[in-house]
Amino acid sequence: MQQLTQKLGSGDMVIQEIPYPQVSKGMIVVKNHYSIISAGTEGSTVQAARKSLIGKAKERPQQVKQVLDTLKKQGPIQTYRAVMKKLDAYSPLGYSCAGEVVEVGEGITEFEIGDKVACAGAGYANHAEIVSVPTNLAVKLDSNINLKNAAYNTLGAISMQGVRQADLRLGETCVIIGLGLLGQLAALILKASGVTVIGVDVSEAAVKQAVKNNVVDLGLTRNSAGAEEQIFSITNGYGADAVVIAAATSSLDPINFAGAIARKKGKVVVLGAVPTGFDRDPYWYRKELELKMACSYGPGRYDLNYEEKGIDYPLPYVRWTQNRNMQAFQELIAKERIDIDYLTTHEFNFEDAPKAFDLVVNKSEPFTGIALKYDIDKEHNKKAIITSTSQQLGKLNISFIGAGSYAQGNLLPNIPNSNDVKRVGVLTNTGTTSKRVAEKFNFQFCATKEEDIFSEKTNTLFVATRHDSHASYVLKALQNSINVFVEKPLCLQESELEDIIDAKANIDKVVMVGFNRRFSPLTQRIKEKFGEGPMSMIYRINAGAIPKDTWIQDMEIGGGRVLGEVCHFVDYLTFINGSLPIKVSAQSLPDAHGLNDTLNIIIKFENGSTGTIAYYANGSKSLTKEYFEVYSTGSTAILNDFKELKIYGKGKPSKKKLMNQNKGQKEMVEAFIGGLLKDGKAPIPFNDILAVTKASFAVLESIKTGGQQVEISI
The missing domain is CATH 3.40.50.720 (NAD(P)-binding Rossmann-like Domain)
Structure with missing residues (x-):
């Protein structure tokens, strides 16, 4: 099947043949009939991709900082690979579409093959002939629905969430700043709710379009004389009950203008991408205005449990989730309470999608909504x-x-x-x-x-x-x-x-x-010096915090950081001392989320060795991540972040410092492949892998029992 992709590095945009998506658990596979190009979000993405590297860097200062941090910690080779992976990747475009269900994944009961659906979500509802979408990012439609209009699903839900944040009542007044797609959809929803709508835009064409199609009760260009006075006139001198900013700009004018035209104790909702550094006086402070953000489609957005696992929020407690916002938007269309036919000013066949994006970027002619139409009679196969x-x-x-x-x-x-x-x-x-x-x-x-x-x-x-x-x-x-x-x-x-x-x-x-650290060149030096036998070991990891909603922290998907990362360090101690772990004790520092990612672990090994793993998520970012010490028969080795090794014994300490950090990934892959080619053997004994895995489970068990020692059966 075909999909529209773009390379971030070169900006090249192509429709190419890619593998048919898998029908995973909790997902539906949809044959697209239409998808909608978002001129704002997607347009800025495409424009950024077409800029030079310097231009890209200027637009993404935070990512430049991440690159510099990686360069400092991991060296130029790993940094280059990380950057090129991003620049060379085929990035999918699109996040709003509608079509027909062709496959249903395990656990799905609310959809069946043949259903008409509207879909949402970047990375899911792509500009592609076939898409795979989680159940909470799709809504079922009436069989006779206009799928072109239904394809505005994501944009409609985003606008709906902005309207809900404004929390307006029948007869109140709202000013929409920015009459692009989101602004006009928000205005339509508000008018259907009995709210008086005033639209403002820097573009005279956008204002005329909104007025012509009865989207607003009053349309004003931003720079027209007396704009503020007209708004106060239509609101009987009070000002707007709410202002929804649907513009996309780096200017502070929208946020300050909103403060000027809002009534005292009114609300300002940020729906578009605008800065919020408003002037405190004379409006925001004296009027005691309330600033609210609208988070994309609504509650559930960016929640792994909701979006990926399909776990819904109970309706009595969260009335309007992102899925229910989508449903509400589709109902407005189906019952003809809003008419969005006029929004689609251009329609392209899918194979002409690059031309559509040229229109968006070059602005060669006026446009609002751009729909991509797919060949629904085309047959698709699952061949590699x-x-x-x-x-x-x-x-x-x-x-x-x-x-x-x-x-x-x-x-x-x-x-x-x-x-x-x-x-x-x-x-x-x-x-x-x-x-x-x-x-x-x-x-x-x-x-x-x-x-x-x-x-x-x-x-x-x-x-x-x-x-x-x-x-x-x-x-x-x-x-x-x-x-x-x-x-x-x-x-x-x-x-x-x-x-x-x-x-x-x-x-x-x-x-x-993939326990790579045991293959590091500096690790091999330690092993050569210390051999096997009773030894004392300390491994400190300045792991840093990872948000609770990251998939690694999810016990079902990532297993948490003990199973997901601490196993590395259990393996390291096992390799260094040359015997298997037999007893484990662990205690974690209490935290608000119960993540157990700041903890101390004590391990006893078969040969009498002891090891301490100090895994901390609450340390300073400026400190190196990993630090290891080992003591045995009058010798000590100190390994600092796999870049510097010092070995102390008789005489002058030996030192080895690498230009770049080396955690042994290259050597690990070479050892694995070399072992298979030579004698079909693995470089890590299977018993080591079993013991390390069991010890990792024992860490979790010990934490639950308040640090009691847990024996490991080998």
């Missing part, structure tokens, strides 16, 4: 897309499931090019990523379904997906007699671990977890 002319196989034939930032920065670049090693297939959540990774790293195809990967071609699989899918892919790999490398953690449930143990016992294939 061939991306390489060579289909030869070698001793190791590697496929990837999941290929995000970590895989593209640390795994894929380190797979050797040789006749013995061939790259077969790539499967990711988004077809754009699959296609780009397959092209860039010379894979034979990008897949559209798992069966493409678990075929007779693949004998070695890399899994770099979200944590909740790791165990199932490891099991599938073993069941298909495929060697598997899985990014940590191995699994999120103890029952999954038992299933993996059983499967591994019956199949002589390698299971490797």
Whole structure:
């Protein structure tokens, strides 16, 4: 199927063939009939992509700071890879569409094949022939609905949320500043609610359009003489009960103008992208105005549980969620309480989408809404897309499931090019990523379904997906007699671990977890010096805070930071002392969200060694992230952030300092592939992986019991 994509680096916009989306749990697959171009949001994205690197940097100072931080901590190679991954990626465009359901995922009961639906969400409701959308980002429509109008779904819900934030009553007055798509939709919704609407815009054409189509009761250009006086006249001298700013500008004029025309104790709602640094006097302070923000489509936006898991908010407590806002907007259209036919000033066939965006960027003629129309009679298949002319196989034939930032920065670049090693297939959540990774790293195809990967071609699989899918892919790999490398953690449930143990016992294939730190060159120096035997170890991690709503913190998806990251450090101590963990005790610092990501862990090992892991999310960002010390038989080693090593013993301390941080990713991939080619063995013993995984589970158990020691059965 085809999708419109753009490269952030070059600004090149193309319609290209990408893999058909998977029908995942809680998702529906939709064949688009129409999608709507948002001139504001998408137009600015396209304009930014077409600018030079300096121009991009000026528009994104925060991202420039992140790049500089990465350069300082990880060095130029990793920074370059991270930046190029962003610049070279195929970025999907679009976030508002309507069409017909063609597939229904597991757990879906409210939709069925053939339903007409309207969809929302960046990354979901794309400009593409086929899209896959979570259930809470789609609404069911009447069978006879005008799908072109229904495709304004996202824009309508955003406008609806702005109106709700204004909280107006029948007979009150609202001024809309900015009469683009959002402004005119908000005005239509307000008029349907019995509110008097005054529209203001810097464009005379936009004002005339709004007046002509009876969108506003009074239309004014911003610079027209007596604009403020006319607003006060129509409001009997009081001023507007509310002002909704639907403009997009870097100017402070909209926020200050809103203060001037609002009544005392009135509300100002920011719906568009405008600065809010208003002048305190004479209006905002003296009128005691209330400033409110409208968050996109409404409650549920940016909530992983709501958008991805489909967990709804109870209606008695949250009356208007983003999905219910969409429903309300579609009902206004269906019952003809608002007429938005006039908004679509241009319609392009999907294959002409780049021309439509040229119109948006160049503003070669006046426009409001631009609709893309799709060929609904076109047949689509789920065949893998061939991306390489060579289909030869070698001793190791590697496929990837999941290929995000970590895989593209640390795994894929380190797979050797040789006749013995061939790259077969790539499967990711988004077809754009699959296609780009397959092209860039010379894979034979990008897949559209798992069966493409678990075929007779693949004998070695890399899994770099979200944590909740790791165990199932490891099991599938073993069941298909495929060697598997899985990014940590191995699994999120103890029952999954038992299933993996059983499967591994019956199949002589390698299971490797991406515990890269043990492969670092500086780690190898420590190992050479200290060997094995009783030792005392301290590993301090200045991990930094991660928001509660990040998927890593979600226990079902990411497993939390103990299973998701602390396992790295358990493995490190295990490798350094040369024996397995047998007892664990852990206590966490209480926090408001119960994240357990600031904690102290004490581990005892088979050979008598002890290790302390101090994992802290509450430290200063200016401090290095990782610091390790080991003490044994009169010697001490200090490793600072995998850049500097000092070993103290008899005589003068030995020192080694690297130009760039090296956590061993390259060496790990080389060791994994080299081991398979040499003798079919993994560089990390499976017993180590099992013990580390069990110890990670034991950490969580100990935290629950207030720090009691938990024994680990090996």
